[in-house]
Amino acid sequence: MKALKRLARRAELRERAGLNRELSDRDTDDELIDLASNDYLGLSRHPRVVAAAREALATWGLGAGGSRAVRGTTTEHSLLERDLADQLRTHSALVYSSGYLANLGLIGALAQGRTRILLDAHSHASLHDAARRSTGLSQTWKHNDLSDLRAKLDQHSGPTLVVCESVYSVCGDAAPLSGLHALVVRHPDALLIVDEAHALGVTGPSGAGEVVGANLAGSDRIIVTATLSKALGAAGGVVAGPEVLRRHLQDTSRPFIYDTALPPSVAAGAREGLRIARESDLLRAELATRAATAARELGVVTPAAGVLSIPAADAYAATHWATACRQRGVAVGCFRPPSTPDPRSRLRVTINSSVSKSKFRSALNVIKETRPCLTDPSSSPALTLVSARPSPRRP
Structure with missing residues (x-):
């Protein structure tokens, strides 16, 4: 069948360019030092989180049973939403x-x-996917470039969504939220959407994240x-x-209306995780200290949160x-096009404050000792498969 042959050929090209991805099972007895997952505070296995999820599982069962608009909304969902708004x-x-x-549902609506x-x-x-799938007209502006955004905003007087991450998921740098907000409020029909995935x-x-940190929380823009x-x-x-936005999404957001609700046990676990995160200033301080240490020893810029990006020569x-x-016992992220914002491949190190200090130190030594020589990335065969168009990212 020609369609399957085309897929096989594309798979071959990806493998030749070093862009194929393999899935590896993580066993319960896995002993790797984890600098790859996004479990920044180590809460996924916290006893309080697990206990809250277990109690809700016993109460509500495994699945929500339907969409939020039918029978899928439980008190666990409502309490979680209240606490997240707070x-x-x-x-x-x-x-x-x-x-x-959430991003698809918001932008699509x-x-x-x-x-x-x-x-x-x-x-x-x-x-990016949300913008492409919507009926609106999408355009990118240069990363963190307020001048470029200002020029593009001034070209259009109609409804506009300005979209960014507060902490960027590959390179770990922060968005200039105060400057972005100042530009948005100059345009009466513009809104700023901020993805706080790596900041919350x-x-x-x-x-509470970068928006609260910048004293912008509660702005109607x-x-x-x-x-x-x-x-x-x-x-x-x-x-x-x-509140008017929530009402609009409940009535019009297709990924909300037609998707089965989050399992109540997960909602309960997330709510307990949120409680613990609020109380975890010491863990956050330790995470920031480790991020600065890792950045210094690995020769990269200190990140805004817990993501470090270390360039490699090629895929x-x-x-x-x-x-x-x-x-050598250390799990790190391996980011290659199109999961990077440019043609360069990287290791991504995410700091986990629940890893012991001795293991963290050992992991940094392993990363440094195994580091290959950095050469000109323009010679990489991976570039032949990378579009010059800004690439949507994050696995």
């Missing part, structure tokens, strides 16, 4: 079954007809999205903002480097 300091919050769907979507070029894959629980007062699968150690996504070098780390 944490993010917004009027309301609406929980989706994943952060990816807001971007209609003449709406223009202006995305930071480094924005997460779910945000990690930055801001009590882990900002909408916050986030995933609950990183620092909170759970799963799910959230859109937080004015093969990144893959071999990550494999060498794994063989």
Whole structure:
């Protein structure tokens, strides 16, 4: 069959370019030092989180049983939404079954007809996908470049969504939120959408994120999205903002209306994770200290939160480097096009404050000792498969 032959040929080309991805089972007795997952505060296995999920599982059963609009909404969902709105300091919050769907659901419900979507070029894959699948017109602006965004905003007077991440998922740098907000409020029909996936629980007062940290929480020109699968150690996504927005999403957001609800046990675990994150200033301080230490020793810029990006020569070098780390007991992320915002491949190190200090020190030594020589990435065969178009990212 020709269609299958085409798929096989594309798979062959990806493998030749070092861009194929393999899935590896993680066993319960896995002893790798984890600098690859996004469990920044180590809450996914926290006794209180597990106990809350177990209690809800016994009460509600395994699945929600239906969509939120039918029978899938339980008190666990409503309590989680209340607590998330309190944490993010917004009027309301609406929980989706994943952060990816939250972004798709929000932008799809807001971007209609003449709406223009202006995305930071480094924005997460779910945000790019949402823009492409909406009926609005999407355009990227240069990463963290306020001048470029200002010029693009001034070209259009109609409804506009300005989209960014507060902490970027591959390179770990922060968005200039105050400057972005100042530009948005100059345009009466513009909104700023901020994805706090890598900030919620990690930055801001009590882990409330970058929007709260920048004293912008509660602005009627900002909408916050986030995933609950990183620092909170759970799963799910959230859109937080004015109450009228929640009402609009309940009535029009297809990923909310037609998707089976988040399991109640996961909602309960996420809520307990949120409680613990609020109380975890010491864990956040330790995470920040480790991030600064790792950045200094690995020769990269200190990140805004817990993500460090270390360039490799090409996709093969990144893959071999990550494999060498794994063989010596350290799990790190291996990011290659199109999961990176440019043609360069990288190791991504995510700081986990629950890893012991001695193991963290050992892991840094392994990363440094296995580091390959950095050469000109322009010679990489992976570039032949990479579009010059800004790439949607994050696995």
